[in-house]
Amino acid sequence: MNLRERYDTATAAFEAPFAVVDLAAFRANAADLVRRAAGKPIRVASKSVRCRALLEDVLAMDGFAGIMAFTLPEGLWLAAEGVSDDILVAYPTADRAAIAELAASDAAARTVTLMVDCPEHLDMIERAAGDRRIRVCIDIDASYRPLGGRVRIGALRSPLRTAAEVAAFAEQILKRPGLDLVGLMAYESQIAGVGDLPPGRPARGRVIAAMQQRSRLELARRRAAIVRAVRNLTDLEFVNGGGTGSVEKTVAERAVTEVAAGSGLYHPHLFDQYSNFTGRPAALFALPVVRRPGPGVATCLGGGYLASGPGDAIRLPVPYLPTGLSYSPNEGAGEVQTPLLGRAADGLAVGDRVWFRHTKAGELCERFDAVHLIDGDRFVRTVPTYRGEGRTFL
Structure with a gap:
């Protein structure tokens, strides 16, 4: 079972969008x-x-x-x-x-x-x-x-x-x-x-x-x-x-x-850029595919979860699984829809999930009120984020 299959299996009972910690x-x-x-x-x-x-x-x-x-x-x-x-x-x-x-x-x-x-x-x-x-x-x-x-x-x-x-x-x-x-x-x-x-x-x-x-x-x-x-x-x-x-x-x-x-605990994609250590992506979010505008395009619901910092492309989350997807240069990661381009889009149907990695670590938890904890292909438990506990400090 590959990584995407394990994530999908562990979270089969949940409707995307949602966040997980592996x-x-x-x-x-x-x-x-x-x-x-x-x-x-x-x-x-x-x-x-x-x-x-x-x-x-x-x-x-x-x-x-x-x-x-x-x-x-x-x-x-x-x-x-x-x-x-x-x-x-x-x-x-x-x-x-x-x-x-x-x-x-x-x-x-x-x-x-x-x-x-x-x-x-x-x-x-x-x-x-x-x-x-x-x-x-x-x-x-x-x-x-x-x-x-x-x-x-x-x-x-x-x-x-x-x-x-x-x-x-x-x-x-x-x-x-x-x-x-x-x-x-x-x-x-x-x-x-x-x-x-x-x-x-x-x-x-x-x-x-x-x-x-x-x-x-x-x-x-x-x-x-x-x-x-x-x-x-x-x-x-x-x-x-x-x-x-x-x-x-x-x-x-x-x-x-x-x-x-x-x-380093969540290892968001910004931390892929270091030569002195290699981490494993632990915090991810899943978006549902909600339409197929044409060949090589799959559109997800939501996704505009930009990270703080200077306004550059690296602040965007990255499509992670399936591999081979990229943003539309005219739309990027949108507030209510995110079109994704690439051959991998043709393997996606309405209702399938695309898994993303955020640029930074804890900022993802400001978007979701809970994270589903998974281990391998098993769901372990759901825990609230700060937001889920009504604690939005910034």
Whole structure:
């Protein structure tokens, strides 16, 4: 039985559109992340999963510890549900009501750590939290700036870059009785989030690989200096870095105590573009064929599930099974219909399914209120996504 037949058999009782997670692939991807982390704990990036049941499953596996949440309300919810007792909110918050809610709970205040990178964050937290001591983590700019800083490669995140800047900010935190500095974080998006095997562009891939090597060496030296400077001021519980695309490179730094990862569990098609690891597609969605406009064309219902980021063709999901299908250049992935072109279309009848892979990981769960968990050709159970639990945080 081939892969498409297994998927169709396992989900025969369901009407498309729907989403699935292939548990065998999910487990294999998790095991490979642990192998690459070489003994350092992996903090699960919930943004890339967005399903409470699957977060609980992966946290029960050896090698995973803690959650990296994407909003404070999400972190509070996961803490209240007992999903983890160690939740780092990866992005600064300006949600005063959520900070007050955090401060009102002994358990949440012990569990949730907030991200900060400027005095305004500290002021807002202290005003909203009152007398409660709040755990905070400093976000560090991990971008690469060659040519004397005239070029910036990487995400626009923290304004704090040098050891002196971070240490000075740490001193500000330590002077505030309402704040506990417990960690540092630096996300090297230009390494962890950019593949060095862009399809059909080998020369660009070589440029990316060279940039990443230089960036990795620069960041390793700078991150080590930052960690030394802050540890001279206070003890730290953790130093977080990296992502799915850079796990083995990030954990090689002695200064890093843990790595973040999440996308590698689902392995969306964006992560096919990395030379340092190979994952198995674990999260997919199925669309029904609803019409046949002509030879070499099969039209599916829905499908316009574009990923965030710059507006380019790679943000489109890819037709996965059967192989050999492509989008109409005039329609692409549509809101209510998606025509697919190719010889494989002639083997599809109305009511058949086409299986797709999303560009990114957790964003798929914003489109579906549940995912069907399958193992081989067996249906295991259906679990709600964040959306299915009424939790649309962004």
